[in-house]
Amino acid sequence: MDVPDVPDVPDMPQQWSAKRAWGVRAAWLLLALVAALYCGWRFAQSSPLQTNLLALLPATEADPVAERAVDTLASALGDRTVLLVTSNDDTHAKAAARQLGASLQKSGAFGSVTAELPPFDLAQIAALYMPYRFGLLAPADRAALAGGASGASLHDMLMQRIYSPLRGGLTTPLADDPFGWLERWLAGLPLATSNLEVEDNLLVAHRGAATSVLIVATLPGSAYETKTQHAVLAALAQGESALRDAFPDVSVARTGAVFYAESARSASEREVHLIGIASLCGIALLMMWVFRSPRLLLLGFVSTALGIVCALAATLLVFGKLHLLTLVFGASLIGEAVDYSIQYFVVYLGAQRDWDAWRGARTVRPALAVALTTSLLGYAILMWVPFPALKQIACFAMVGITTAFASVMWLLPALLTRAPKRSQRRLFARAARVLTLRHRAIGGRRAWWVAALLLIAALPGWLRLTSDDDIHLLIQRDASLVAQEDTVRKAVGVDNSAQFFVVRGATPEAVLQRAEALGAKLDALNGTANGVGGYQSVAQFVPSAKQQGDDRALLARQVFADSAALRASLLQAGFKDEVADAWLAAYAKPHPPLSIDRWLAAPWSQPYRHLWLGEVDPATQAYAAVVIPQGVTPRNEPALIALAHGVPGVVFVDKAASVSKLFGAYRVDSGWWLGGALALVLALLMVRYGARGGIFVTLPVLLAVGVTLAVFGYARVPLNLFNWLALMLVLGVGANYAVFLREGCLRADADLGAVWTGVLLSAATTLLSFGMLGMSAMPALKSFGATLALGIAIAVLLAPIGMPSESRRAA
Known part of the structure; x- marks a missing residue:
């Protein structure tokens, strides 16, 4: 039985008419121009390259609000660039920071640059909270008042306040508080929440003899835009060069998404050039050695x-962006896409002067159709995996090999109309002898013994198999940038934590109440071995209306119940009548509780606004906030997860752990x-070659x-x-070699030496491209390429198993 074929094209005369040939050429030229112009237009605009590593990862959180929180925090931090200017000379460090800040600001590469802090009165923070002060009690004061405040204790509290030594930080006027x-x-x-101090209007950290000054800059656009990356790096190079001349003892450490994005883009571009050029040159040399024809080489390319x-x-049209992973993989697709033209050229050279271009296409069509089907099956499975970059790779590969197949069927016959001038008879004859010997060694009944021996040898290896799904092993970051980031973090004292809680509720008030409940549990946890030290929560800045009401009610019971006695205590302590009366009147005046909107409107809240996600689902009027703990470790993370389960509406988010868990789940599923x-490939091949033939053609790739x-x-x-996933493609691509040999045996006029030469050349080109992929610096692609190269090498070595015995071949 025949497998489903590509649509037949009406039979044509032996010699293609010039008119029809030029029509086919023009149609393909038009397709190439449209595709090339579209790609050029996309790249002429803002770069479509996706350098954001997070874009590689799927949505892993069951709660879409948690997934949005991941994106929000990534966006909030992604447009920030942090520089640390360090020297053992305090004066030099500060002067160098001012110089670098001025240079970066002048460059225009940044939206804003903050080296020297603008004048800021800390009293602005106290001023925001002053009208709401009767609903704001610290936990210790709340506990003291709840325990029963007597007149004597209130008097002692008042005296301590009046006669306490000078206080630092946020202070309030004695008359108002x-x-x-x-x-x-x-x-x-x-x-x-850092080691930074304000000195001379600079953010400074001291570590031993070293003085470090922090510079914070924001980007004018996305950190993942090529234009932004180039401008930032050029500005920094110029600023640091001038800095080295003026202050040789000063060092600069940098961190920010823009540097990682630029490093990933540059590395991928180098790999595209390396893999693409090396594959191209290697494939060209191989094809020239076998075919000895620059014309065939040109047509193959x-x-x-x-x-x-x-x-x-097609990938840009469907996805809008092109991930770096897809670009690097695309460079390695050269070796697979050229396979179809190689099979056509083998038939061409074997035909000698009796050459009909269309008949040649019909000759190779069954083999190429089966090969295309198995390859598409392997790539189609990648489309089911929820990793955006893998879906892109699958789309890229499926369109690429389908177009290459179509060009062999309908373009090459229009270009290769003249018979070959020479043939590689001697090479084909040697290849035929090698194939015959190899088939006699591993084909026929011996195939079962070969399979048994390989399985016995493989069994101990299977028992040693292990797995590691840690996402950090699959995303390689530039070591120099990681070292600089660690330097910045140690100086600043910020924990490198990517874990946080998402708190959601039907109203802002519900979110605040749940955040307070979560904060209470975190505070309690700090007294144990699983403590996190500290955390940031919007409820610390804006208590819930309920908490503010409870605090006010507590003051009403314990302090303001006897306003006359309270007034007398104030006068006795030395307060003037008008001051005491003004304070009592402020309490008596009705005042709504502090709201989230009021806090967000304050300019100084900007560095903390990412803690409030706001309305995340207008349809259900759902609101959310994040709580970011410090000091999350593998030891205390289980306790934090359990803690989240104990508070309604709270989930603990660890993106890296979630992705690693998903990796593991899909790794297990991928075996199925x-x-x-x-099973599908076996069924397809059994339909084409019968039960016995299908099993023998499938056996090489199964063993591979x-x-x-x-x-x-x-x-x-x-x-x-x-x-x-690479093993899926080993199945899809590796099955082709046995198919090509089997189809050659089914053709009465086929030169098996030429067919075997084509199979070896196809395998060599694929191994060359995917072998280069195995040398990629991207761990994911390295795993992919190494597995493909190994599997394909074994599949081609065992491919003669799929050939029928000599007595069963076409006469």
């Missing part, structure tokens, strides 16, 4: 180039997908998958999702 309740509440605000440019255009794909897994086991290389 005679008992110091607001001042002590302000002291609990998480305004400073025309077919491949059409596949790649159409794949690029691979088994299902093998098994032996590849065993090699990883023996080498103690842990498997991840990308290894298993």
Whole structure:
């Protein structure tokens, strides 16, 4: 039985008419121009390259609000660039920071640059809270008042406030806060969670003899835009060069998404050039050695180039952006896309002077159709995986190889109309002898013994297989940038924590109440081995209306119940009548509680606004906020997760752990997908070649998958999702070689030496491109490429198993 074929094209005369040939050429030229112009237009605008590593990752959180929180925090931090100017000379460090800040500001590459702090009166913070002071009590004051405040204790509190030594930080006027309740509440605000101090209007950190000055800059656009990256790096290079001349003892450390994005983009571009050029040169040399024809080489690359440019255009059209992972993988697609033209050229050279271009296309069509189907099956499985970059890779590859196949069927016959001038008879004859010997060694009944021996040898390797799904192993960051980031973090004293809580509720008030309940549990946890030290929560800046009401009610019971006695205490302490009366009147005056909107409107709240997500779902009027703990470790993380489960509407988010968990789940599932794909390929090949033939054609790629897994086991290389997904493509691509040999045996006029030469050349080009992919600095692509190269190498070595015995071949 035949597998479903591409649509037949009406039979044509032996010699293509010039008119029809030029029509086909013009149609393909038009397609190439449209695809190329579209790609050029997209790249001429803002760069479509996606350098954001988070874009590689799927939505892992079951709660969409939690996923939005991840994006919000990433955006809030993504447009910030932090520089640390350090010297053992305090004066030099500060002068250098001022100079660098001025240089960066003058460059125009940044939206804003803050080296010297603008004048800011801390009294602005106290001024925001002053009207609401009777609803704001620190936990210690709340506990003291709840325990029963007597006149004597209130008098002692008042005396301590009046005669206490000079206080630092946020202070309040004695007349407006005679008992110091607001001042002590302000002291609990998480305004400073770092080692930085303000000196000479600069943010300074001292570590031993070193003085470090912080410069914070914001970007005018996205950190992932190429234009922004170039401008930032140029401005920094110029500023640091001038700094080295003026202050040789000063060092500058930098961190920010823009640097990681630029590093990833530059690395991927280098790899695209390396893989693309090396693959191109290697494939060109191989094809020239085998075919000895610059014309065939050129036509092979025309077919491949059409596949790649159409794949690029389709991917940009469907996804809008092109991930770096897709770009690097696309460079390695050259080796696979050229396979189809290689098979056509083998038939062309074998035909000698009896050449009909259309008949040649019909000759290779069954083999290429089966090969295309198996390859598309392997890539289609990638479309089911919820990783955006893998979906892009699948789209790119499927369009690329389909276009390459179509060009072999309908373009090359219009270009290769003349018979070949020479043939590689001697090379083909040697290849035929090698194939015959190889088939006699591993084909026929011996195939079962070969399979048994390989499985026995592979079994210990399978038993040694391990896995590692840690996402950090799959995303390589520039070591120099990581070291500089660590330097900045140690100087500033900010914990490198990417875990946080998301608190949601039907109203802002519900969110604040739940955030307060969560904060109480975190405070209680700090007394145990699982404590986090501190945290930032919007409820610390804006208590819930209920908490403010409770605090006011507590003051009403314990302090203001006897206003005459309270007034007398104030007068006795030395307060003037008008001051005491004004304070009592302020309490008596009705005042709404402090609201989120009022706090957000204050300019100084800007660095903390990411703690409030606001309305996240207008349809259900759902609101949310984040609570960011410090000092999250593998030891205390289980306690934090359990704590989140104990508060309604609270989830603990750890993006890296969630992705790693998803990696593990899909790694396990991919084993079942691979088994299902093998069954589908077997069924397809059995339809084409019969039960026995289908089994023998499938056996080489099945053994290739098994032996590849065993090699990883023996080498103690842990498997991840990308290894298993690569095995899907080993199945899709590796099955082609046995198919090509089987189809050659079914053709009466086929030169098996030429067919085997084509198979080896196809495998060599694919191995060359995917082997280069295995040398990628991106761990995900490295796993992908290494697995593909190993599996394909084994599949082609075992491909003769799929050939029928000599007695069963076409006469």
